[in-house]
Amino acid sequence: MKRKLIIILLMILAGLICYPIIFLISGSFMSGQELQANLKPLLTDYTDAYIAGGLIPIFPTLKNYVEILMDSPEFFVMFWNSVKLTVPIMGCQLLVGVPAAWGFAKYEFPLKKTIFMIYIILMMMPFQVTMLSNYLILDKLNLINTHLSVILPAGFSTFSVFIMYRFFSDIPKEIIEAAKIDGAGALQVFRYLALPIGSAGIISAMVLSFLECWNLIEQPMTFLSDQSKWPLSLYLPEISPGTAGTAFAASIIGLIPAILIFLAGQDYLERGIMASAVKE
Amino acid sequence: MNKSGRFTGIFFILPSFIGVLIFVLLPFLDVVRRSFTSVVAGEWVGLKNYQVIFGNGAFQLAAVNTLKFLLICMPILIGLSLSVSVCLDKQAKFGHMLKSVYLVPMAVPVASIVIIWRVLFHKQGIISGLIGIFGLDAVDWMNSKYAFWVLVLSYVWKNAGYNIVLWMAGLAAIPDSIYEAAKMDGAGGWQIFCKITLPNLGKVAYTITILSLLNSFKVFREAYLVAGDYPHDSMYLLQHLFNNWYRELSLDKLSAAAVIVAIVITLIVLQLGRLFYEEEPRNKRQRRRFRSS
Numbered sequence: 001m002k003r004k005l006i007i008i009l010l011m012i013l014a015g016l017i018c019y020p021i022i023f024l025i026s027g028s029f030m031s032g033q034e035l036q037a038n039l040k041p042l043l044t045d046y047t048d049a050y051i052a053g054g055l056i057p058i059f060p061t062l063k064n065y066v067e068i069l070m071d072s073p074e075f076f077v078m079f080w081n082s083v084k085l086t087v088p089i090m091g092c093q094l095l096v097g098v099p100a101a102w103g104f105a106k107y108e109f110p111l112k113k114t115i116f117m118i119y120i121i122l123m124m125m126p127f128q129v130t131m132l133s134n135y136l137i138l139d140k141l142n143l144i145n146t147h148l149s150v151i152l153p154a155g156f157s158t159f160s161v162f163i164m165y166r167f168f169s170d171i172p173k174e175i176i177e178a179a180k181i182d183g184a185g186a187l188q189v190f191r192y193l194a195l196p197i198g199s200a201g202i203i204s205a206m207v208l209s210f211l212e213c214w215n216l217i218e219q220p221m222t223f224l225s226d227q228s229k230w231p232l233s234l235y236l237p238e239i240s241p242g243t244a245g246t247a248f249a250a251s252i253i254g255l256i257p258a259i260l261i262f263l264a265g266q267d268y269l270e271r272g273i274m275a276s277a278v279k280e
Numbered sequence: 281m282n283k284s285g286r287f288t289g290i291f292f293i294l295p296s297f298i299g300v301l302i303f304v305l306l307p308f309l310d311v312v313r314r315s316f317t318s319v320v321a322g323e324w325v326g327l328k329n330y331q332v333i334f335g336n337g338a339f340q341l342a343a344v345n346t347l348k349f350l351l352i353c354m355p356i357l358i359g360l361s362l363s364v365s366v367c368l369d370k371q372a373k374f375g376h377m378l379k380s381v382y383l384v385p386m387a388v389p390v391a392s393i394v395i396i397w398r399v400l401f402h403k404q405g406i407i408s409g410l411i412g413i414f415g416l417d418a419v420d421w422m423n424s425k426y427a428f429w430v431l432v433l434s435y436v437w438k439n440a441g442y443n444i445v446l447w448m449a450g451l452a453a454i455p456d457s458i459y460e461a462a463k464m465d466g467a468g469g470w471q472i473f474c475k476i477t478l479p480n481l482g483k484v485a486y487t488i489t490i491l492s493l494l495n496s497f498k499v500f501r502e503a504y505l506v507a508g509d510y511p512h513d514s515m516y517l518l519q520h521l522f523n524n525w526y527r528e529l530s531l532d533k534l535s536a537a538a539v540i541v542a543i544v545i546t547l548i549v550l551q552l553g554r555l556f557y558e559e560e561p562r563n564k565r566q567r568r569r570f571r572s573s
Contacts (some may be wrong), residue, residue, distance in 0.1 A: 010368065010371070010374070012375075013382075014378050014381040014382065017385060018381060018384060020400065021388060021396075023399070026394065031307065041402065041405070048404065049403060050408055050409030051406050052407065052409075057301055094296040097296060099292040099296070100295070100296030100297070102292050103289045103291070103293035104293060105289075107286070107290075108289060108290040110286070114295065118300075120549065121549055122304060123494070125545060126500075126519065128519045130530075132314075132535055133310070134304070137303055137306070161296060162352065180493060214389060217505065218501070232391070233390060235391055236505060247395060248395065251391055254391055254392060254393070260387070261387070262383070262384070266380060273446060274449045276444065277449065277483075277491075278570070
């Protein structure tokens with residue numbers, strides 16, 4: 001009895017957590033009139049009723065999607081901008097982050113503990129603290145208002161190094177020693193042992209990092225003055241009588257890549273989250 | 281590891297470390313220098329910038345709000361996610377499915393959240409409609425003192441799944457044998473939770489606190505996209521202030537404030553670590569005492 005009660009409570013909680021997302025999805029399939037009727041208090045000064053939170057479109061339609069995909073060129077530009085930011089950032093994190101994580105996990109060198117502590121502290125810093133530092137150097141390098149101004153600082157993120165470090169640390173020393181006895185050099189050990197065995201960690205870090213990159217708000221807003229360079233995460237559609245439907249559809253399209261990555265990499269995501277725990 | 285091993289290690293971390301140096305550490309030293317100089321002439325002014333920001337009304341408001349936000353939202357999030365995890369822990373079948381559902385908000389982009397928030401927390405919005413059923417008056421959530429609580433709610437909504445995964449990992453790591461022993465000694469459910477489950481979650485608690493802190497700073501994204509540069513006073517956070525100083529090019533105040541926040545965060549990270557590590561031996565002792573009693 002008590003058990004059933006707990007399950008029911010947990011289910012209700014899950015329902016509440018998902019309600020906003022389901023509302024958004026169903027709204028994106030509603031016709032203009034239906035959505036307008038539901039959102040009437042938001043669109044006009046009408047105060048005799050509340051916004052209707054219904055979840056089932058009476059006449060489901062794809063019109064909103066067609067409109068946003070056919071008639072909104074700026075939406076495409078922003079979607080493409082998001083890709084142009086996300087892919088290089090993740091590439092950079094792989095290129096420099098994976099070796100760094102391996103170096104921290106399996107080698108001893110002077111000041112290692114201190115440097116690693118600095119990495120942990122940097123990963124904790126909110127963007128606003130390092131905003132000015134970033135700006136000063138990006139300005140000096142003449143990168144302000146280019147995509148590189150967002151890509152470079154994010155590409156050297158210490159968070160992904162930390163996640164991968166956790167996975168690499170779990171690789172037993174004996175395997176590496178055995179490979180060395182067989183004559184493998186440091187690079188060979190890295191290429192043929194670390195990369196395949198630690199691949200789960202690398203994917204986990206990349207899933208977390210994708211969700212982060214797809215959601216960049218502060219960085220592009222601060223460093224890209226030219227709005228035509230902004231990513232989709234800054235696409236804030238106006239909810240006005242004529243555009244409510246497309247606003248809903250646009251936000252669903254922005255959601256799709258993140259949800260796909262989430263579904264495909266869910267186990268990795270969970271393992272990545274667990275790896276973000278400080279165990280030592 | 282031999283001597284060449286040292287150089288190999290440095291070789292592996294070097295590209296990353298150089299990037300961190302160039303884009304964060306070295307320019308941050310410049311920020312520290314700037315915090316002691318005036319913005320126009322660039323001359324040495326000592327601690328004047330620090331005096332100015334501590335006397336600044338906006339800084340006081342933002343600092344108090346941020347602190348209040350952290351002190352309220354973190355215990356709520358950590359407590360809620362722990363209780364959900366303890367319940368989920370015993371539900372093998374539903375447990376995994378529900379855990380995934382709780383994680384979904386993590387993937388929802390901020391811009392999508394903003395639309396939902398407008399619909400939910402508008403004066404004539406869904407929440408007002410819900411409380412209207414119970415005869416309560418409509419509330420303009422985002423433009424009243426409730427704005428702060430909307431922020432707390434959106435933080436908890438977004439991060440609960442993350443913390444539940446961490447707590448469950450911690451719970452799974454506690455060996456069943458300890459529970460069995462306690463049951464044999466006749467300990468009740470609540471007693472087991474306080475004397476065995478909680479003490480054994482020390483390390484996880486450290487991580488969860490740190491990560492909840494880290495994630496709490498990100499709530500600014502929702503706050504900013506929903507309410508812009510100057511939201512209701514109750515949710516004016518340090519991040520808003522930093523952002524506004526940046527736009528106004530008040531680089532002297534901005535650098536002094538950045539130095540202060542950086543110092544505070546560094547101290548918190550170091551302190552939290554020490555706190556939980558020191559408690560470890562005491563917990564072990566407690567467990568032993570419990571078993572022998």
